[in-house]
Amino acid sequence: MTFAAADAAIDVVIVGSGAAGGMAAYSLTKAGLRCLMLEAGRNYDPQAEVNMFAPESDAPLRGSGTPDKPFGYFDATVDGGWQIEGEPYTMQEGTDFRWWRPRMLGGRTNHWGRHVPRFGAYDFKPFSRDGLGVDWPIGYDDVAPFYDRVERMIGVNGGPIGLENHPDSPAGCLMPPPKPRVPEMLITAAAESLGIPVRAAHTAVLTRDMPDPVAPRSACFNATPCTRGCTIGAMFQTTTSLLPMAKATGKLRVVTDAMVSRVVMGSGTRAAGVEYVDRKTGQRHQVTARAVVLAAGTGETTRLLLNSGKDGRGLANSSGELGRNLTDSTGASFRAYIPGLANRPRYNEDGIGGQHIYIPFWLYEQQKRGELDFARGYHFEINGRFGIPPETALPRVWGPALKQAVRARSGATIGLVLRGEMIPNKDSYCEIDPGVKDRFGIPVLRFAFKWSQHEVNQVAHGRRAAHSVFRRLNGTILDPDLPPERIMTAGGEIIHELGTARMGADKRMSVVDGYGQTWDVDNIILMDGATFASGPHKNPTLTILALALRASERLAARLTSGALA
Amino acid sequence: MTISRRTTLQWFATATTLSLASWTPAFGAVATGAGVPPPFDVVDWPVNVAPLPPTKGYGRDPDLTDPQVPWPLTFTKAQRAAIDLLGDMILPADAASPGAGKLGVGAFIDEWISAPYPRQQDDRTTVIAGLSWLDAQSRALHRTPFAALTTAQRGTLLDALTSDAPAPALARPVAFMDRLRNLFVLGFYSLPEGKADMGFIGDQVIEGAYPGPDDKALAHLTALMKELKLDDKARV
Structure with missing residues (x-):
């Protein structure tokens, strides 16, 4: 065990460098606080490493996904993925859970969906509306000013929506x-004719330049796949924006390959800092700070809270809720060939x-009147562009007829991709596996996961809705005729896992308060998706950013006012 | 791999760029049941395909600015020649583009079936068994390997392997041809010649706002909306 060089006293140690970190x-460095960021993954410089322009034909297997690079050869995610050598996770019998773990500076923001809808008033008070799950201790009005600021800070394009709870x-x-x-435009016309609204998406991609003395970012130049990463900074990722800006204050030190294993407690009821393992050398270090994020x-x-503390039930877990209430978004994809779009x-x-x-x-409204057989909502993301037609859209022919079919059907398939809310249930959680440790000796997570009938019925409803749009366009539906359970993604697969250290107004039923501060240890602040009291279908990153900004400003105020001596 | 997983990966592929990595769904690949009776006595499907010699993939952290295929190609000369022949039949030369065999897409098929990943190894078994089956069936019918058949004889075989409702005896040969055809489509249309054949326009930097569809594209859409009686809902 060694202690990190005390080159500067640290006010806050921040674990993780993605959206929340x-x-x-x-926010904390702008408030003048000295921060140490510990990132488990390797250092990553998009400017040096991203290959934006190479055609897929330059890559092995035409860039197709493999177990080494699941989202394609040129995908931005490096040195991590669904599996990491020597860092396993386990599952309860009967569970199929996927855990996406990038091991790189900037975390998941280097490759993400960029769809950033705001949560609405109903989303923060779901229990009050339908009696399921729990309410958040905060409401839309508490978060709205932070949404406003985050949208301007990260750069979001989009238009008005004008709909209930949006x-x-x-x-x-x-x-x-x-x-x-x-x-x-065609999907819009068909959907609207059926009473299904279509709106401009809110997307974290710049359509105007965003000047900055440290991290200037350019408007999108309408080319190259965003998931490779963006060297011009049009897509929001922390490695081209928040991290260089924070570093420029001179108040931030970043240590990569630093896998935090536990929170270390001080002599009283406060945390003293954290212990981490250097992933390259295996050596353990401790750092001390006034607060731990x-x-x-x-x-x-x-996992690291469960691995901390003395009594074996984890730190900050007097409620017993730590690890419980795990959710992911539901996922299902629907596709059709539209003959009218051929050629x-x-x-x-x-x-x-x-x-x-x-x-x-x-x-x-229909849901409120009891006309739906599921609670909560879903949305559709839309695709369909020129390119190689999907295999299911091509006829079983060869020779000139095949070449003809590819030309005709390029750009003639459309897709509707469902993302829906999952309601927390007692069968979905994570815990420490008592028998398995990773290569650093840190006990690993074991997952249990189950969809409830709400999610199954929701996906079945979504399929009917999507197919009604396809039929309105005289489309040939390309989806298999399977029960909804079999077309749903596995837990974790949408990479929206949330809720395992939820916030609440009652410390007996929640792990943190409305500012992410743990009820049991007042200088540990959680800022990521673990704190979500529910997991609305709306993609979570914008809300993670807004809550992290809100929690950081609260923490800065406590640290500078002396409330956290 | 579950079906839902495949479906999702398929979506991610389309969501990124050209749908290059689309994943063959297991469902509906080969219709079972009575089907059309095969036009000849079908020889047995080869049982044994030698596994790939141990080799390594490119790992989780390859240099993205300098892509390399680290594994050796494994087709025999005869297998590669048969693949090239099949490539020029499945996607033949015409006024718009060369044949897939001539264009060298056979090298991509070899790279694919030689890759040490599960999906590629499934395809290796299918493709190599399929090539031996083609030779065995050709010998049974005409006493020569596939490569020595006349163009018409080869065409008759390919016709039988592209039946919409094949008889059970042809299920595996048809599944082989489905897979091979899809690999040729991926390998061919991801090359500059294939993109040009499809008339693909993109991968070009456009400064300023995205211009959207041009007049010709909009005129086509307007006509389609009219045909579908959607013309009053044309705007977002």
């Missing part, structure tokens, strides 16, 4: 959205990378 570092952004928050593509990602944050005129359809429009949940 990046925001904490940015709050609009005030003027000045959003950059203009890109024009929709032909298949998107955990932003390691839902699973890792929960359509070619033009550049790259746009800003992903979808320009999406389908927000639109059935709150």
